[in-house]
Amino acid sequence: MQKRVTFNTKTLPYLLVGPQIAVTLVFFFWPSWQALESALYIEDAFGLSRDFVGLRNFRDLLNDDVYLASFGVSFFFGIAVTFLTMALALALASAANRVLRAATAYRTMLIWPYAVAPALAGVIWYFLMNPSLGIASYWLDAVGVDWNHYVNGDQALLLVIIAASWKQISYNFLFFLAGLQSIPQSLIEAAAIDRAGPMRRFWTIIFPLLTPTTFFLLVVNLVYAFFDTFSLIHATTQGGPANATSTLVVKVYQTGFVGQDYGSSAAQSVILMAIVIAMTFVQFRYIDRRVNY
Amino acid sequence: MAHLSLKSLTKVYPGNVTAVEAADLDVADGEFVVLVGPSGCGKSTMLRMIAGLERITSGTLKIDDKVVNDVEPGHRNIAMVFQNYALYPHMSVRRNMAYGLKNEGKPKAEIEARINEAAQMLRLTEYLDRKPRQLSGGQRQRVAMGRAIVRQPAVFLFDEPLSNLDAKLRTELRAELKALHDRLRGTFVYVTHDQVEAMSLADRIVVMNAGRIEQIGAPIALYSRPETRFVAEFIGSPAMNFVEGVLGEGGAVLVSEGREVLQFDRPIGLAGSGFVVGLRPEHMKPSKGGFARLRFRRVFDEQLGADTLIHGTLDSGPTRVILRVDGALHLPDAERLEVGVAREHLHLFDPKTGLRIDT
Ligand SMILES: Nc1ncnc2c1ncn2[C@@H]1O[C@H](COP(=O)(O)OP(=O)(O)OP(=O)(O)O)[C@@H](O)[C@H]1O
Ligand SMILES: [Mg+2]
Numbered sequence: 001m002q003k004r005v006t007f008n009t010k011t012l013p014y015l016l017v018g019p020q021i022a023v024t025l026v027f028f029f030w031p032s033w034q035a036l037e038s039a040l041y042i043e044d045a046f047g048l049s050r051d052f053v054g055l056r057n058f059r060d061l062l063n064d065d066v067y068l069a070s071f072g073v074s075f076f077f078g079i080a081v082t083f084l085t086m087a088l089a090l091a092l093a094s095a096a097n098r099v100l101r102a103a104t105a106y107r108t109m110l111i112w113p114y115a116v117a118p119a120l121a122g123v124i125w126y127f128l129m130n131p132s133l134g135i136a137s138y139w140l141d142a143v144g145v146d147w148n149h150y151v152n153g154d155q156a157l158l159l160v161i162i163a164a165s166w167k168q169i170s171y172n173f174l175f176f177l178a179g180l181q182s183i184p185q186s187l188i189e190a191a192a193i194d195r196a197g198p199m200r201r202f203w204t205i206i207f208p209l210l211t212p213t214t215f216f217l218l219v220v221n222l223v224y225a226f227f228d229t230f231s232l233i234h235a236t237t238q239g240g241p242a243n244a245t246s247t248l249v250v251k252v253y254q255t256g257f258v259g260q261d262y263g264s265s266a267a268q269s270v271i272l273m274a275i276v277i278a279m280t281f282v283q284f285r286y287i288d289r290r291v292n293y
Numbered sequence: 294m295a296h297l298s299l300k301s302l303t304k305v306y307p308g309n310v311t312a313v314e315a316a317d318l319d320v321a322d323g324e325f326v327v328l329v330g331p332s333g334c335g336k337s338t339m340l341r342m343i344a345g346l347e348r349i350t351s352g353t354l355k356i357d358d359k360v361v362n363d364v365e366p367g368h369r370n371i372a373m374v375f376q377n378y379a380l381y382p383h384m385s386v387r388r389n390m391a392y393g394l395k396n397e398g399k400p401k402a403e404i405e406a407r408i409n410e411a412a413q414m415l416r417l418t419e420y421l422d423r424k425p426r427q428l429s430g431g432q433r434q435r436v437a438m439g440r441a442i443v444r445q446p447a448v449f450l451f452d453e454p455l456s457n458l459d460a461k462l463r464t465e466l467r468a469e470l471k472a473l474h475d476r477l478r479g480t481f482v483y484v485t486h487d488q489v490e491a492m493s494l495a496d497r498i499v500v501m502n503a504g505r506i507e508q509i510g511a512p513i514a515l516y517s518r519p520e521t522r523f524v525a526e527f528i529g530s531p532a533m534n535f536v537e538g539v540l541g542e543g544g545a546v547l548v549s550e551g552r553e554v555l556q557f558d559r560p561i562g563l564a565g566s567g568f569v570v571g572l573r574p575e576h577m578k579p580s581k582g583g584f585a586r587l588r589f590r591r592v593f594d595e596q597l598g599a600d601t602l603i604h605g606t607l608d609s610g611p612t613r614v615i616l617r618v619d620g621a622l623h624l625p626d627a628e629r630l631e632v633g634v635a636r637e638h639l640h641l642f643d644p645k646t647g648l649r650i651d652t
Contacts (some may be wrong), residue, residue: 196367
């Protein structure tokens, strides 16, 4: 039984949702519309004139090797961040779940990175890994790794993957821990009596029962990696070297604000928008079926 | 088939909570032993030590003469049925039952055969492909039993398996469980806090109190010869009545606070010493005769059909007393009744130690 509140007046509900709708219109629909519109024009660098070109911006993008490469970087980045984040968060949550009850301090510490602003997180890693100043790169040097993400594109990509994952782990950790704690202890005990060792228990009982959490986090992390890592990458590598860390969002910025090609930048954001819509659709579509038992 | 032996088994939880203290118990091959006692007395802890789910602090646990203190639960050759069923929610009934056998590496055909046999025995055949959430409570509990049966363990452990079910279903499943034991001839250790369940199922009952074993014995032995006041009070429903006092007149009466509460035909025990006299409600006859007699003040009747419970107190004081009489018996509408109890139905206990006193 759900309790429903009923309104006596007809206007009150509209007044209540009004501000939310206004905010959405001003900060979401209007810019989106602008982006959609600009994507169909080519504008000169000074913004003095523009010509309607139809879908040419999109055609150009699909023939642009640099843009296609940035797709590749984005997907690799997104999948790597998602996988790394979830694997580490699950491992940490499992460890915490064992010692729990007393270990609130442990939990609190793991949550801290999430409270760090994305740009700041980028700066932290920037300093840690700085080839000439960074303590971490100094240690790496000591074990024979020549770290220089200004030159080495793979290292740069690795750096932003680690930084982005580090920031997202705590969020994942919280959800995994909550998921683990909702699994009754007696199930694990029953499995132990059924002669399943710790690994087998994990893969045949715990992991399947975590499916709802895992699926939810999968989508959240992909969205995060795709759309929410701009400031982190911008503060750490600026998309370089040689576009090695230039994900789709970074590319929008570079094309628009650095390259001053507003039409193409708008077209890129429209493509990004389409990806978000698709992902949201997938999430909503399956969110009801997440539960597998 | 196996026998089980506990030698001074002790469990101390972190924080110095002694849950089980020096428990000694031998369970014979094929025996149905029930651990019973009030909440928090350590029954579950004892069972979980046998299962290997709880580390044994000290003492030894043997299954078939082999010390298993440090053996993993999966290798103790036991199976356990939990109060909350603990069925794997994402697996079908069939896979729930197959899980343990798969882990043991049994061949497919054998797994299949064992599941079918158990399912037939428990009338679960038509539910084999359902998920646990699609079953009723009683069916879930049968699946949990099935999961234990297919493993063909040496020892079956049950932790209050029926307590989540309603009264009618509980009675039904109790009978099934008894039949199952007769059929499997397995060694059963069963935990419950319901003494009726204990009486009806057990070959032998172990009564526990505050981490210690109070008494071990056949149901009827515990009923007719409780060794301590605790056991006397715990076994039997409604619980035994207790009348406390000092013997006077050479042992022919029991006196409490200067007033006679019980009169005996012949002197018992030593005059002048304190006693607790236990009287079961069903042994108290509203008649003038009987070895021990007391005057009873009736407060209200509770008619249960077959029996009537008469609640009241001693005429001489506030001690509460319950009588249980035949439901068809017509009693005069009097407030005061003479009640008699036969000699063999008197239980005497030491008021300090609570131990039984034989006279
Ligand atoms: N993990 C634990 N840590 C500390 N103390 C515990 C723990 N588990 C149980 N105890 C304590 O040990 C005692 C015995 O608990 P146990 O669960 O064995 O009781 P029980 O007889 O099964 O009771 P019930 O009928 O309520 O299930 C209790 O006092 C309980 O508080
Ligand atoms: Mg218990």
